[in-house]
Amino acid sequence: MKKINKKYTKLVIIGSGPAGYTSAIYAARSNINTILITGPQPGGQLIKTNEIENWPGDYDNISGSKLMDRMLHHVNKFSIHIIHDIIESVNFQNRPFELNGQENNYFSDAVIIATGSYTKLLNISSENLYMGKGISTCAICDGFFYKNQFIAVIGGGNSAIEETIYLSNIAQKVYLIHRRNQFRADKILINKLYQTIEKNKNIIIYFDSVIQDILGNKIEIKQIKIYSKQEDKIIYLDISGLFIAIGHIPNSKIFSKYIDIKDNYVKISCHHNIMKTQTNIPGVFAAGDVSDHIYKQAITAAASGCMAAIDAEKYLNNNYK
Numbered sequence: 001m002k003k004i005n006k007k008y009t010k011l012v013i014i015g016s017g018p019a020g021y022t023s024a025i026y027a028a029r030s031n032i033n034t035i036l037i038t039g040p041q042p043g044g045q046l047i048k049t050n051e052i053e054n055w056p057g058d059y060d061n062i063s064g065s066k067l068m069d070r071m072l073h074h075v076n077k078f079s080i081h082i083i084h085d086i087i088e089s090v091n092f093q094n095r096p097f098e099l100n101g102q103e104n105n106y107f108s109d110a111v112i113i114a115t116g117s118y119t120k121l122l123n124i125s126s127e128n129l130y131m132g133k134g135i136s137t138c139a140i141c142d143g144f145f146y147k148n149q150f151i152a153v154i155g156g157g158n159s160a161i162e163e164t165i166y167l168s169n170i171a172q173k174v175y176l177i178h179r180r181n182q183f184r185a186d187k188i189l190i191n192k193l194y195q196t197i198e199k200n201k202n203i204i205i206y207f208d209s210v211i212q213d214i215l216g217n218k219i220e221i222k223q224i225k226i227y228s229k230q231e232d233k234i235i236y237l238d239i240s241g242l243f244i245a246i247g248h249i250p251n252s253k254i255f256s257k258y259i260d261i262k263d264n265y266v267k268i269s270c271h272h273n274i275m276k277t278q279t280n281i282p283g284v285f286a287a288g289d290v291s292d293h294i295y296k297q298a299i300t301a302a303a304s305g306c307m308a309a310i311d312a313e314k315y316l317n318n319n320y321k
Contacts, residue, residue: 007083008107009035011312012099014087015114017044018298019288021071022305023112023312028078030313035081035106037099042084043068044116045248045289046298048138049159050166053188055298065140067298092258092281110312113255113266113279113286114305117248122154126214134221135214135242139163146241148172152224154211155245161185161193163245168200175237177206177226206235214242250290259284266291275311277304285311 013023016038027034041047049064058067075082085101092111099106119137121127127135136142139153143166151171153164156178164176176193183190197203208229215223221242226235250264259279260267266286269276277285287308288301 005104006107007035007104008096009033009081010108010316011035011110011112012037012097012106012108013112013114014099015039015044015116015288015290016042016072016082017046017068017114017116017288018071018302019116019290019305019308020044020112020114021068021075022302023114023287023309024075024080024082025078026306026309027112027312028075028080030309032309032313032316035083035108036075037087037101037106038082038084039115039251040086043072045119048140050140050162052298064298087254089254090258092255092284095283097283110283110316111285112277112305112308112312113252113259113284113290114288114301114308115251115290116301117250117289119244120247120249121244122211122246124211124213129218130214130216130221130242133219134216134240135244137244139166139243139245142241142243143167143170146171149240150238151175151241151243152177152237152239153243153245154178155247156180156183156185157245157247158185158189159247160245161189163243164203165189165193165196167243168196168203171241172202174203175206175239176203177209177211179208179210181207181230209235248289252290259286263293265293275314277308277311278315283312283315285315 010033013020013036024036046064047068051061053061085103087099087101089100091098096107096109097111147170150173152175153160154177168174209226211226213225223236252261252266268286268291272278285308287304
């Protein structure tokens with residue numbers, strides 16, 4: 001049986017994406033005794049992004065992994081205790097708040113939830129069978145394995161467009177399959193996609209199409225079955241890799257017993273006129289993708305992390321309750 005250590009601090013930040021790291025920087029500047037718990041993926045979803053064109057000051061573009069590495073170095077300037085652990089349950093009914101991790105139990109007077117989100121999947125029966133056997137949710141992580149092969153990307157937002165562009169420089173052919181008749185991505189990315197199509201000539205787009213099944217030999221993918229609403233017919237595409245980029249779901253489930261949640265997003269600022277990142281529990285704040293159902297940008301996540309740390313400092317100093 002593993003030994004669980006108990007750790008007490010004034011503030012616990014759960015998450016290590018832009019919101020979590022920014023919260024940590026501002027908490028340190030306020031001289032708050034803070035522990036940051038990284039979660040399962042240090043750096044958050046952003047480490048899967050190949051190029052970031054809209055981070056202020058980095059006009060030459062920067063990779064997500066490099067940006068998050070820089071944020072980590074910034075946090076390490078201060079006396080923030082970073083712990084690689086995963087919180088599995090919480091108790092916000094009693095004070096100090098209790099957070100139960102795989103390695104330690106944590107007790108704190110305030111908490112910032114910056115747990116981000118996880119990749120939404122297709123929810124078809126063959127998906128689980130081929131996860132890791134041809135199905136991926138990260139082109140940067142796994143694209144190299146499909147050099148000169150036929151692959152498909154599912155989605156129509158920024159992530160799907162970015163992954164298609166990236167993979168077109170690796171794969172022999174990329175099918176981009178989107179269930180709507182137009183993309184939801186930023187116009188600059190859509191323009192870049194069509195420029196890439198002209199340049200590489202290896203991207204084929206299927207609008208108004210949905211994937212119905214993933215076919216293979218149980219070891220690897222051989223085909224996908226899609227239904228084209230435009231043509232009203234079934235199409236089979238021979239592929240060896242499938243990249244899913246259809247959105248994300250906030251990591252909020254473990255807080256639902258205590259925190260007000262709507263459509264999986266943590267609700268904030270609904271019970272306080274001044275501390276706009278506070279949840280329905282005084283002393284518990286939320287920032288980033290776990291609470292943002294509108295903007296969903298790295299820069300807004302970082303900004304809300306700043307706000308959450310300032311709110312937590314006000315709460316801990318008894319300026320507001």
